[in-house]
Amino acid sequence: MSLPGRGEALGILRDAGCSRGVVRHCVNVAGLAARIGGELVDAGFDVDLALVEAGALLHDLGRSVTHGIGHGAVGGELARGLGLPLAVVRIIERHVGAGIPADEALELGLPVGVYVPDSLEEKLVCYADKLAEGAGEVEFGVTVGRMAEELGEDHPAVARMWALHGEIVGMLGSR
Numbered sequence: 001m002s003l004p005g006r007g008e009a010l011g012i013l014r015d016a017g018c019s020r021g022v023v024r025h026c027v028n029v030a031g032l033a034a035r036i037g038g039e040l041v042d043a044g045f046d047v048d049l050a051l052v053e054a055g056a057l058l059h060d061l062g063r064s065v066t067h068g069i070g071h072g073a074v075g076g077e078l079a080r081g082l083g084l085p086l087a088v089v090r091i092i093e094r095h096v097g098a099g100i101p102a103d104e105a106l107e108l109g110l111p112v113g114v115y116v117p118d119s120l121e122e123k124l125v126c127y128a129d130k131l132a133e134g135a136g137e138v139e140f141g142v143t144v145g146r147m148a149e150e151l152g153e154d155h156p157a158v159a160r161m162w163a164l165h166g167e168i169v170g171m172l173g174s175r
């Protein structure tokens, strides 16, 4: 399958059985990712905005099955089954938290795979997801604060969140 456009991506979410709330969240993330992606392009970075839109719209495809930490892996599997481009599959698989390194993925019982965002498009969708709240936006620190409350301040996932934030903000500031 070639890169799905907006209508096609939304159809995939609905056909998979994603709730209206999940679809709304995905649309919000796509809007935030498009805005930041545009800023990155303005800052001179090469961003595939069509891929970002498709990936952002589909990033929570796995929530049609589970809202657990495995929803990225499940979504990736669904996306592979639908024949979606690998670049989209990777965005889906790598968007949870600020990425899940191999040792933690193993501990969590996730299928063997790579769950750390690598490409700029993967990082961008992962980041925009952390800014989305309902139909609106929150400060990145609010999301990190919630994560710290849930996992503990010292959990490495918290430091990874700030590292991702620093990377994106650093790129935006390099204009």
Ligand SMILES: [Fe+2]
Pocket: 059, 060, 071, 095, 096, 129
């Ligand atoms: Fe998600």
